[in-house]
Amino acid sequence: MRRLLIAVSLLLAAPAAAVLPDEVLPDATQEARARGLSKDLRCVVCQNQSIDDSSAPLARDMRVLVREQIAAGKTDAQVRDYLVERYGNFVLLQPPVEADTLLLWVGPFAVLLLGGAGLIWWQRRRPAVPAGSDAPLSVTERDELDRLSGPSN
Structure with missing residues (x-):
């Protein structure tokens, strides 16, 4: 029973593993506000984790910064704006769809479209040979084949 309680406690505490007790x-x-904000903010070191999930020292500094701003009476929007001003939309x-973040939003689709267009262009450039039939050899190709295969009997 005791092991079950420990296992359940660890599972419940797992999402909060990166936030240290002193924070x-x-x-x-x-x-609760700080945790909500931290889930929407990217760790600039880990890049694909929120600062709430990251154990990187910079993520810790950012979590402390969020909590300091909240304790100072700032609204969620003010805290978010402060961090964007400090670190950028990244x-x-x-991130919002703006001129400087347009590449983040459009980039993956552009790469996919360009890749598809390149594949179609490559397919159309290839000479078409009907399936199951061999194209007849030209006179030059026939002469070259005869020369390489040696004298015929």
């Missing part, structure tokens, strides 16, 4: 705000409401896991 947690004493006010539960403020801590810090947001879902």
Whole structure:
């Protein structure tokens, strides 16, 4: 029974593994806000993790910064704007569609379309040979084949 309780406790604590006890705000409401914000902010070191999930030292610094801003009475929008001003739109896991982030949003689709267009172009450039039939040899090819195969009997 005791092992089961420990296992359940570890599973429940798993999402909070990166947040250290000394980072947690004493006010539960403020801590919930901080956790919500941290889930939407990208760790600039890990790049594909939120600062809430990352154990990188910079992610810890960013979590502390978020909590300091919240404790100072800033709104969620003000905290997010502060971090964007400091780190750029890259810090947001879902950056806004703007001129400087357009490549992030359009880039994958452009690569896919260009790859498809290149594949179609390559297919059309290949000479068409009917399936199951061999094209007849030209006179030059026949002479070259005869020369390479040696004298015929």
